[in-house]
Amino acid sequence: xxxxxxxxxxxxxxxxxxxxxxxxxxxxxxxxxxxxxxxxxxxxxxxxxxxxxxxxxxxxxxxxxxxxxxxxxxxxxxxxxxxxxxxxxxxxxxxxxxxxxxxxxxxxxxxxxxxxxxxxxxxxxxxxxxxxxxxxxxxxxxxxxxxxxxxxxxxxxxxxxxxxxxxxxxxxxxxxxxxxxxxxxxxxxxxxxxxxxxxxxxxxxxxxxxxxxxxxxxxxxxxxxxxxxxxxxxxxxxxxxxxxxxxxxxxxxxxxxxxxxxxxxxxxxxxxxxxxxxxxxxxxxxxxxxxxxxxxxxxxxxxxxxxxxxxxxxxxxxxxxxxxxxx
Numbered sequence: 006x007x008x009x010x011x012x013x014x015x016x017x018x019x020x021x022x023x024x025x026x027x028x029x030x031x032x033x034x035x036x037x038x039x040x041x042x043x044x045x046x047x048x049x050x051x052x053x054x055x056x057x058x059x060x061x062x063x064x065x066x067x068x069x070x071x072x073x074x075x076x077x078x079x080x081x082x083x084x085x086x087x088x089x090x091x092x093x094x095x096x097x098x099x100x101x102x103x104x105x106x107x108x109x110x111x112x113x114x115x116x117x118x119x120x121x122x123x124x125x126x127x128x129x130x131x132x133x134x135x136x137x138x139x140x141x142x143x144x145x146x147x148x149x150x151x152x153x154x155x156x157x158x159x160x161x162x163x164x165x166x167x168x169x170x171x172x173x174x175x176x177x178x179x180x181x182x183x184x185x186x187x188x189x190x191x192x193x194x195x196x197x198x199x200x201x202x203x204x205x206x207x208x209x210x211x212x213x214x215x216x217x218x219x220x221x222x223x224x225x226x227x228x229x230x231x232x233x234x235x236x237x238x239x240x241x242x243x244x245x246x247x248x249x250x251x252x253x254x255x256x257x258x259x260x261x262x263x264x265x266x267x268x269x270x271x272x273x274x275x276x277x278x279x280x281x282x283x284x285x286x287x288x289x290x291x292x293x294x295x296x297x298x299x300x301x302x303x304x305x306x307x308x309x310x311x312x313x314x315x316x317x318x319x320x321x322x323x324x325x326x327x328x329x330x331x332x
Contacts, residue, residue, distance in 0.1 A: 015097060015290050022080070022276065022285040076142075078111045078279050080287040085118025085155055089125035094290040096132050101288070108140035111279070114162070115146050115272045120153025120175065123229055129154070130236070133161040146272035147171045152254050156265070157233065160240045165266040166275055173260035176237060177252025178230045180222075186213045241265075 027050060035043040081098050083091050102112060114133065120126060136143050145151070145162035152175035159165050159173075167173055189196055189211060196211040207222040208214045234250045243264050260266045279285055 015094065017098070017101065018289045018291070020287040020289070022287055023280050026277075026280060076110050076283060077106065078113060078276075078283045078285040079106065080113045080115065080276060080285060082115045082287075082289065083118065083129070083158070085116075085121065085126070085129070085158075087121035087125075089118070089121055089129045089154065092125070092129040092132060095129065098288050098290055099132050099135055102141065103135060103139045106139075106141055109142065111142040111144060111283075112136050113144045113146060113272070113276065113279075114158075115148070116151050116155060116159055117147070117149050118152070118155030118158065119150050119172075120155050120157075123154070123178070123233075126154025126157050130158045130161055133158055137161065137163070144275075146270075146275055147173065147266070148272050153177070157236060160237045162240075164268065166268045166270050166272070167257040167260060167266040168271045169257040169269050171257045171260075171266075172254050173257065173265050174249060174254040174263075175252060176233060176246075176250040178226050178233065179252070180226060182208065182210055184209070184214060185211050 031043060031046060034046045079102055081095065081102075083095055085091055102110075106112075118126075133143060133145075143162045144164045144166065145159045147155075147159060147165065147167045148171060149168070150172040151159040151165075151167070152172055156174055156176060186196070198206065198209060198212055200206050204221055207218045207225070209218075230250075234246050237244065237250070238246060241264070245263070249263055249265060255263060255265065257266065257269050261269055276285060
């Protein structure tokens with residue numbers, strides 16, 4: 006028996022950015038210069054499309070010299086939180102591109118993240134590495150921040166582009182937690198913890214921590230930092246890790262001097278630049294909204310609507326039975 010399809014599956018929206026840009030330009034031309042100018046603008050666009058479709062001999066030679074002229078460009082977005090939950094959609098988008106794009110096509114990731122859990126961002130960075138393994142060119146654009154786990158993702162790229170005041174770096178590891186042992190002791194509250202294995206638990210929130218616990222926990226943090234540095238060095242071996250892997254962060258201009266990024270430019274400017282010679286598509290996946298969400302209903306109303314929908318087959322069956330009895 007087949008399992009029922011999910012009520013709100015993931016849907017993928019694809020936007021042809023060249024087309025959107027042309028529509029916006031036409032709208033501005035019409036609004037500012039009138040319909041006659043719009044007509045002329047559309048004719049110019051048609052000529053440009055015709056040239057692309059039937060290139061001249063010189064253009065063909067140029068294409069041979071510039072082999073990437075036929076490449077397509079795909080734009081993905083990653084807005085990271087502490088748990089890198091956006092990787093849920095990112096992995097699907099990447100799988101789609103790997104199975105459909107051609108080798109040499111470019112993937113632009115508009116990345117914004119100040120980092121979070123090590124294993125979560127390790128998985129997110131591994132997803133980006135899949136693109137390179139598939140022979141796709143990877144460019145990461147950072148307009149605001151790519152720090153800690155965010156930079157772990159960014160460093161995988163062939164090219165990192167950052168806005169002048171984007172926050173870059175923070176190649177380090179941090180962990181902090183409160184300890185309530187003294188408070189519990191002052192209120193005559195006992196706390197007991199049972200473990201099997203000397204280091205199943207080191208420092209705790211409620212128990213008393215000793216120097217050995219702290220030393221072991223620090224050792225684990227140092228090991229994680231070493232793994233982080235090795236990962237960055239694998240993809241950006243031009244970096245002086247002694248300078249940049251201190252946990253500090255830098256703004257775009259300084260990050261460029263330290264080789265943390267390759268270029269200063271906003272993502273909008275870079276994408277517009279690519280649109281001049283390439284077809285550019287933005288991919289965005291999301292959980293398909295339910296009927297209740299489309300109608301703007303509350304959770305309680307949504308639950309009531311779902312119950313009503315579930316009862317429709319039963320109601321139809323009763324109506325059909327009543328019709329047969331009446332006959």
